[in-house]
Amino acid sequence: MSSPAPQLVFYQRRLFHKTSYLAVQRYMIFQRIISIITFSADHGNNVRFHTPNLASNSMITGQIMNSHDGAKVLQAQTHVWNHNLSFIKSMSLKCVVDLGIPDHIHNYGKPMPLSNLIASLQIHPSKTQCIPRLMRIMTHSGFFSQHNVTENELDVEYALTDASKLLLKNHPMSLAPLLHFNLDPIMTKPWHELSTWFKNGDVTPFETAHGMLLWDYAGYEPKLNHLFNDAMETDTQLITSVVIEKCKGVFMGLESLVDVGGGTGTMTKAIAKSFPQMQCIVLDLPHVVAGLQGSENVKYVRGDMFETIPPADAILLKWILHDWNDDECMKILKKCKEAITREGKKGKVIIIDMVIDDEKRDDESVQTQLFLDMLMMVLVTGKERNKKEWIKLIYSAGFSDYKITPVLGLRSLIEIYP
Numbered sequence: 295m296s297s298p299a300p301q302l303v304f305y306q307r308r309l310f311h312k313t314s315y316l317a318v319q320r321y322m323i324f325q326r327i328i329s330i331i332t333f334s335a336d337h338g339n340n341v342r343f344h345t346p347n348l349a350s351n352s353m354i355t356g357q358i359m360n361s362h363d364g365a366k367v368l369q370a371q372t373h374v375w376n377h378n379l380s381f382i383k384s385m386s387l388k389c390v391v392d393l394g395i396p397d398h399i400h401n402y403g404k405p406m407p408l409s410n411l412i413a414s415l416q417i418h419p420s421k422t423q424c425i426p427r428l429m430r431i432m433t434h435s436g437f438f439s440q441h442n443v444t445e446n447e448l449d450v451e452y453a454l455t456d457a458s459k460l461l462l463k464n465h466p467m468s469l470a471p472l473l474h475f476n477l478d479p480i481m482t483k484p485w486h487e488l489s490t491w492f493k494n495g496d497v498t499p500f501e502t503a504h505g506m507l508l509w510d511y512a513g514y515e516p517k518l519n520h521l522f523n524d525a526m527e528t529d530t531q532l533i534t535s536v537v538i539e540k541c542k543g544v545f546m547g548l549e550s551l552v553d554v555g556g557g558t559g560t561m562t563k564a565i566a567k568s569f570p571q572m573q574c575i576v577l578d579l580p581h582v583v584a585g586l587q588g589s590e591n592v593k594y595v596r597g598d599m600f601e602t603i604p605p606a607d608a609i610l611l612k613w614i615l616h617d618w619n620d621d622e623c624m625k626i627l628k629k630c631k632e633a634i635t636r637e638g639k640k641g642k643v644i645i646i647d648m649v650i651d652d653e654k655r656d657d658e659s660v661q662t663q664l665f666l667d668m669l670m671m672v673l674v675t676g677k678e679r680n681k682k683e684w685i686k687l688i689y690s691a692g693f694s695d696y697k698i699t700p701v702l703g704l705r706s707l708i709e710i711y712p
Contacts, residue, residue, distance in 0.1 A: 386431055387461075388477050391470050393417070395429075396437075396458045405441040405451035412448075437461075460532075467532040475525035476669075480504070480511075480518055484672050499672045508673050513581045523558055523582065530560040530612065533646060533702060537561075538568050540701050544644060544709065545569055550606040552577055552633065554599045554626075555614045558586060562610075566591045575604050599626050603633040612646040613705070616666075617676040620687060627691035631712050645708040649698060650680040663704055684708065 390396065398414045399406045408429065412422050426447050432438055437458040441451040460469045475481060484491075484499040491499040500508050512519045537544075545551070545565060549572060553562040556576040566574045566589070574592045576583065583594040595604060600622075603609060609630040615623045627643065634641030650667070652660045667678035679687065681698065688696050688710050695711045 383431070383435055384477060386428060387435070387437065388473060389428065390432055390437065390458075391461050391473060394463070396454060396461045397463055399438075399452055399454055400459075400462055405453040407442075407448065408450050408452065409448040411452060467535070468528050469532075471521070471524035471528045475521040478518075478521055480515070480521075481673070488672060497675060500674070509579070513579070519581060526557050526613075527560045530557070531564075533612070533705070534561045534564045536702055537646070537707065538564060541699065541707055542568070544707065545572070545608075548572055548607045548641075551575070551608045551610055552604050552606040553610045553612070554603060554630070555611070557582060559583075559592060559594065561612055563589070563592055565610075575606065577603060599629060601629075603629045605633050605636040607634065607639065607641040609633055609641070609643045610646075611643065614647075615645060615676070615687075616647050616670055616678055617674045619675045619677070620690075622675065623687055624691045627687070627693070627710075631692055635712050640712055642712075643693075643710045645710065646702065646705055647708065648678045648704055649684060649700065649706045649708070650678050651700075659704060666704075 393415055398411060408426060412425050429438060429452060433440055437455055438452045439455055441453060443450055459465065460467060462468055463470060484503040487499045487502040491502045494502065496502045497507060504511055512522055551572055552575045554577050556562050556578055559576040562574045562576050566572060570591060572591060576594045577597050577599065580596045583596055586594045588594050630643045634643065648663055648666065650663050663678055670676040670678060693710045693712055697709045698706050700706045
């Protein structure tokens with residue numbers, strides 16, 4: 295297919311720089327005309343027009359321009375572009391982490407001049423001129439701060455923000471593994487199948503993309519299993535420190551605890567260390583706990599939470615229920631209830647999960663919660679729930695009382711009782 299004639303492109307570009315009402319109207323009409331011109335390879339440079347109803351197109355454009363002035367239309371265009379290009383922030387952030395930029399700045403010990411930063415990176419000499427552009431978008435996104443701003447960009451100094459400190463490779467609560475997990479091609483491929491999934495009978499878009507469910511794929515593909523466990527482990531370290539500091543009373547008096555779907559046991563080991571009198575079990579699938587060694591009061595058990603859960607005073611479900619739909623969650627919770635009511639005891643279930651609240655949270659927090667809800671829809675059968683949905687689920691599973699403590703940022707600690 296040939297390109298449009300040069301004079302048409304010139305006129306199109308010329309109109310782009312006009313901001314008046316008339317110019318925007320003409321530009322939009324002209325864009326529609328350009329979009330319906332086809333060039334025939336059989337006739338060389340001869341143009342063949344497919345003639346639509348131009349009066350109808352003009353009417354549509356007129357309606358748009360009558361309801362919005364030119365500035366609003368251009369602002370709407372900016373909004374579309376921003377969302378269309380939002381992936382650039384994610385991939386630029388991945389690049390920054392892959393290049394080790396946060397670590398280089400951290401190791402420098404003070405705000406780092408751009409010239410020194412470039413010299414410290416293992417990049418091709420021809421790419422050094424691109425680093426300022428990468429740092430510019432990441433600074434605008436809140437991952438770095440600028441100091442000593444001068445006309446010479448090489449003298450500008452960069453420092454870490456609270457966000458980029460969480461991307462340091464040796465930080466005990468680093469979110470870099472979570473970044474690599476979410477942006478791995480295995481995990482991004484299902485998003486390209488989202489519209490296809492809406493039209494077929496597959497359980498999840500992940501299944502549409504890979505031919506099997508996420509949990510089956512993780513058991514089959516060591517790379518995904520490793521990425522997932524690393525991501526969950528570092529996230530757990532961050533949450534655990536807050537839980538033990540601010541919610542210590544939740545675990546007081548408990549003699550036993552089962553961490554259902556506890557992965558490599560990061561949270562369980564921290565709880566067991568803080569409460570040495572408590573006997574703890576990590577319950578997870580065979581491929582997850584294979585080869586893991588327990589301790590004096592931590593034991594790893596292979597199992598399926600849909601089949602049976604070992605009895606205990608408390609069951610811990612950290613970021614588990616959002617992976618499953620309501621029916622599946624009720625099955626899990628009923629198994630939990632059986633485990634905490636054996637031998638005449640009445641224990642409790644401790645849930646760490648998200649409670650969507652679009653009234654009390656800031657826009658970024660709400661948007662992040664909604665992102666995670668979509669992530670659950672694409673990868674698994676689960677969802678993020680609001681307070682009303684949680685209450686319905688809790689009572690439907692046969693529990694009689696609950697307590698929600700919103701102390702974990704985007705997530706909350708929920709205690710439920712039989």
